[in-house]
Amino acid sequence: MRLTVIGCGYLGATHAACMAELGHEVLGMDTDSDRIACLNRGKAPFFEQGLDDLLATHTATGRLRFTDSYTEAADFAELHFLGVGTPQLPGEGAYDLSQLFAAVRQLVPRLNGPAVIVGKSTVPVGTAALLTALVRELSPAGDRVEVAWNPEFLRESCAIEDTLCPDRLVMGFFAERTWAESMLRQVFAEIIEAGTPTIVTDLATAELVKSAANAFLATKISFINGVAEICDLVGADIRRLAEALGHDDRIGIRGLRPGLGFGGGCLPKDVRGFMARAGELGAEGMLSFLREVDAINSRCRERMVDLAREQCGGVIRGKRITIWGAAFKPGTDDIRDSPALAVAQRLHENGAEVVVSDPMALDNARKAHPELHYIDDPIAAVDGADLLLHLTEWAVFADIDPRRLAMHAAALKVIDGRGALDADRWSAAGWVYRALGLPSLPDDREQVSRRG
């Protein structure tokens, strides 16, 4: 099939490459001409495992091209995916839908005949209905241009696998058995035939599935981090607790990793966007529920700064603090709403000399936070450190020998914000190992065993 993908950021570029991989003729469109030039060279403007290979393969065969022309996109196909960004409005919780509406205003008047426009971007429920009305108004082909919604659930760092082998497909249409549905079923035929659960809904339900999925994932993380606050008060162990909860099939261990909480370009924004929409709709109960999910997540960052202060003997000012991690999670160079950088910035504001190391995200971090110091080598970054914070769980960090590291640091104190370091190994190497929701090692446990 021939199709376009309007908006070639993380979602759109990955979707375009994966649609070419499925055998379709794909034209990606974006208004950013630098991004288009980069993609046409077969390179992604961000890091995502395997994406450069896919782009290089399919731009070479000619099955995948990129343009900055709406006219070219309108002429290219009858099927158009919308993957433009829907960021958070500055200073507000609500989504900024301007890119989405601008794309429709540009594309639709250029369509010469019937077409299907499929939204993939995350939006507040009700947006597809507004876009349908706008399309009817602008389209020369009137209601022969249909709007459908096909939310995207991809995770950064496994975006290709999540697109080609999703755990479910959700497709929302304005009526039953539309032309849009038959088009989408053809596009995804290989995925559907592989047995992927396919759920067909109305437009509003499809939009809401995405909001609800991300709100649920965020809730799970905040739940365990909320319980970690209780663990801190009574000296209990959040990791063993999470492990014990996870064995209950109804709960499950995935997404129950306690620590510094969630960040990135999706979960924080989507919780706030859902909250804003719940407020507009008068759903006060959901609004206050989500507010607490967000608040617990913010508290994780504050508690980390408090724990760092405690480990610095009550005074952060003048201390050299090394932070392992800048990306919002491992496997990406994305620093959007990165918990690690949020903590780094707060420590810097409190007068610490902050040194950050990350295997992939330092270029992006440097641009966003020129006030911090950056060292590529995670071992050299610990030279003279009064405290080490492990805030993004890259495997390279867990592989470092804490005994070797002990020769570099000024004080052997580590806070593991992601629970990915081997606590016993670090304390055996002489480090005071601390984490949110855990009794400290060696001190508290020794005291507990002495008490025992």
Ligand code: UDX
């Ligand atoms: C998320 C959703 O998973 C995806 O379905 C949606 O389409 C986009 O948002 P992503 O932002 O790539 O994907 O990250 P994800 O892997 O879900 O992690 C989000 C954040 O939560 C990260 O900061 C991660 O470190 C944190 N996290 C995740 C935890 O703190 N604990 C966990 O148990 C899981």
